[in-house]
Amino acid sequence: MNYRAVERWIGHRFEITRQLARTAHSIVDLAFDHESGKPVVIKWLAPTARSLSPRAAARMFYHEIMMTLAISALSSDNGKNPRFPQFITMGKIKDIPPKYYFVMSYIAGETLAQILAAGRPHDAVRIAQNLCQNVRILHANGIIHGDLHPQNIIVHSQGEVSLIDFGQSRYRYQTVADLAGIGRPGYTPPEQLAGYPIDERSDLFALGQILHDLLDVKNLPSTARHLITQMCQPILSQRRVDLAALQAELADLSSISLPKPLPRRYLTVLVVASMIIIALFYLAFFWR
Numbered sequence: 001m002n003y004r005a006v007e008r009w010i011g012h013r014f015e016i017t018r019q020l021a022r023t024a025h026s027i028v029d030l031a032f033d034h035e036s037g038k039p040v041v042i043k044w045l046a047p048t049a050r051s052l053s054p055r056a057a058a059r060m061f062y063h064e065i066m067m068t069l070a071i072s073a074l075s076s077d078n079g080k081n082p083r084f085p086q087f088i089t090m091g092k093i094k095d096i097p098p099k100y101y102f103v104m105s106y107i108a109g110e111t112l113a114q115i116l117a118a119g120r121p122h123d124a125v126r127i128a129q130n131l132c133q134n135v136r137i138l139h140a141n142g143i144i145h146g147d148l149h150p151q152n153i154i155v156h157s158q159g160e161v162s163l164i165d166f167g168q169s170r171y172r173y174q175t176v177a178d179l180a181g182i183g184r185p186g187y188t189p190p191e192q193l194a195g196y197p198i199d200e201r202s203d204l205f206a207l208g209q210i211l212h213d214l215l216d217v218k219n220l221p222s223t224a225r226h227l228i229t230q231m232c233q234p235i236l237s238q239r240r241v242d243l244a245a246l247q248a249e250l251a252d253l254s255s256i257s258l259p260k261p262l263p264r265r266y267l268t269v270l271v272v273a274s275m276i277i278i279a280l281f282y283l284a285f286f287w288r
């Protein structure tokens with residue numbers, strides 16, 4: 001079945017602009033919401049999602065929609081730097097089989113995977129610090145992301161980050177049979193890949209791997225280095241880390257590593273001084 005056969009318009013409200021991504025589980029389109037006048041993202045359940053039965057795939061998609069809805073309430077949506085996408089609506093296009101979708105706010109920026117492909121960014125410490133903050137917000141609300149990796153992180157200006165993709169998210173102690181054993185090797189911890197129940201420490205493992213991608217961990221001050229190493233312990237019981245402590249360490253580091261911008265008045269003095277020097281050069285040249 002060709003999903004591109006979906007009309008350009010979804011109802012009279014959403015107009016699809018272009019495809020943003022296509023994975024094994026979903027098709028993600030950028031669209032324009034003519035009601036709010038803002039860009040939005042429409043996520044469709046891929047027809048062959050995870051090679052599951054259509055019924056199981058639809059059930060998992062519904063689970064993702066419910067988690068996206070719950071998590072969207074945790075974003076202090078000042079519109080500029082949302083920590084999580086805002087859920088907008090969901091729907092189904094009648095067809096055989098039906099096409100399921102949901103709509104959420106579009107988060108402008110680049111995925112961390114795209115950024116890392118060009119090397120470690122200059123504001124890596126700040127990105128890391130914001131990542132810890134977002135994961136802490138989920139955990140404080142009893143939610144485990146369950147699928148943290150660089151493609152599920154969007155970085156916007158000033159190192160602010162948003163977490164996306166809640167298809168594997170769940171409440172602490174919630175067992176979702178369909179999700180057992182699914183993950184991304186390299187980021188997903190061993191207990192999750194093996195299908196055991198997961199908790200906050202499972203996110204810590206994935207976050208630890210991401211921090212290794214982002215930071216030169218072996219050259220970090222010893223406390224931060226120790227905390228990140230602890231996060232990556234394959235054995236769950238040995239993975240005890242206070243994320244707030246790591247965030248505080250990173251905050252100290254970012255205040256040291258990022259040069260403070262010059263106050264505006266110094267900039268003005270600099271510009272005026274350079275203009276005077278240039279003018280003097282010209283005068284000296286013509287009077288020779």
Ligand SMILES: Nc1ncnc2c1ncn2[C@@H]1O[C@H](COP(=O)(O)OP(=O)(O)O)[C@@H](O)[C@H]1O
Pocket residue numbers: 020021022023024025026027028041043085104105106107108111151152154164165166167
């Ligand atoms: N709200 C959003 N804003 C901007 N880009 C998004 C958004 N949601 C998804 N994307 C883009 O689409 C890609 C796939 O979306 P994702 O939800 O991770 O799908 P999957 O569950 O198939 O991995 C992301 O890596 C990102 O590039």
Ligand SMILES: [Mg+2]
Pocket residue numbers: 151152165
């Ligand atoms: Mg994803």
